[in-house]
Amino acid sequence: MAEIFKLFNPDDIVQGDIQTVSQPIWSENLNPLSGSTTTGVGFFTSSVQVSQSGDYYVNVYHRNINSTSVTNAQVQFAVAYGHRFGSGSYGDPNTVGNNANDTPTRAIYSQYRNMLLPPTDQVFTIGTGVDANEIVVINVARARFRQKIDPGNWELRIGSGSVASSWTGSYRSFIDNSGANETPTINEAGRIFGIYSGSGGVTASSTQFGLFYPDQGVFIFHAGLLRSNLGLPFNSSSATSLAASTTQPKNSVTASMFISGAGYFAARSEEKVTSTHYFVRITNKQFNFSNNPTFVTGSTGTFRHASMLRNPSVYVTTIGLYDNFNRLLAVAKVSKPLLKSFNREALIKVKLDY
């Protein structure tokens, strides 16, 4: 009897193989993301986005979003500045009383507090008892970090000194403390690691600068410590005093400029992929003939090549995986045609991720 299907044996199917896959986090498989005038890659912000929502956050692209000739600029991460009491920006002048400080910076702080802290906790505590009333948030785009950011495998440089038209200042590198075999703190937002000055997996000092939430893709920096240690000129004036001003301070833009100035952000994404492996076993007597119209000549099924009579040779290019109802559910292609004949057997492992 002729056959075009072959049943898998139970042992041929290996299900539920979970693998952790890490890869460069940035678009175009960049790691690190760093400035390069040659390739056009770097840290760019959109003037349109800054004018529209820059009071709250600024998106950082890996290519120049403002250039009409660049079509593949993608958001890599967002930078935001939050203040627990609403300082650093002014809000709606019509809000009074207890809501007078309902400013963008307060909204940002509240947003991340609700997301990352337990319900009763009102303030981010950095290290041992250091409350951060003002924070700089780096929020990596979900499409970039996929499931989580790989702890211990990132390094961010933030410039220090002043940001002039051409960057001349130095920088400081930051990493997390997962490399020191610290047991991470766990809360509603998942794992929490401390952010320290350091590089290459080695922390340089005991001063903790922030909190890293790998499962959320969020870095929280103590803005006050960045100001005092690196000289970042965040404006933390009260909302009421700023209301008289005509221009929002836009501390998020300030933070993005110092990140862009240092120009180095290395990180990897981490993803658990469930795979099923199918072992396609083709024995010597199976699948040695083809329905390919070029395999025959004429309309009577005669072999195109007389040498194929009793000694056929065919080539496998495609493997189809079917269910009991013969529905083609998955398909795989080999990288080059695989010769099959009566004196050849083949074993092909088909990996299906989902």
Added chain:
Amino acid sequence: MGYLDNSTVTVDAILTNKGREVLAAGGRLNITKFALSDDEIDYDLWNPAHTLGTNYYGAVIENMPVLEALPDESQMLRYKLITLPKDVIGIPVISVNPSAVSFISLADQVTITPSTLNLSGGNSTLGYTAILSDNTVATLEVAPDGVLANAAQNAGTGLLSGVSTGAAVTSFVDDEVTSVTTAGTSITRVGTKFILKPKAQANTSTIVRALLTIIGNETGGFKTIVVTVNPANFLLQNVEPAQPIFIP
């Protein structure tokens, strides 16, 4: 000391549209079997006169790059590899009688009888899958004497041949056919003999065509014929008989 055999090939599979549909519907992929194909291979490139001998007969084929897999299941595994006895003298060929169908009367019907050449008893157990490309052109049913023994299990589906019900049908005829309609959906039936009947057409001045593909469920081969409907004389035949009116 030799090297270990590294002939095991690992390839990555992608889900087809049907596979995604199953997952999206809350089902699970219950993959139980596989089939192989040699789509994109041209055996005319096989060169038994190669001066370097038998190892080089297929050198050109073996060195060619293979295209990526597509998620459209109707476009993949068109030409399936088949397991046959070593001493066959030819590939099983699906033959369809008649080789073309043309309707000029609404009352006509044609019995389609497939057969398999070069393999005694070929497709006699699992039968054939018939796919009519457009249900607005004609109707397709299994003939009373063409019902399979296991028909209850597969009634009304194209499951035996691996053709998904309702899947778009590719033109498998020798060359392009003009005026093939795509207004409706495909009809799939499984059996050993089929009956075609034309359907009434809104525009009686236009000849419409559909494709009928017959696939051998055991051999994997197929044959496509053209079904033509000329409705020029349908108008009078399409008048429904008047229903009697009962007045209490």
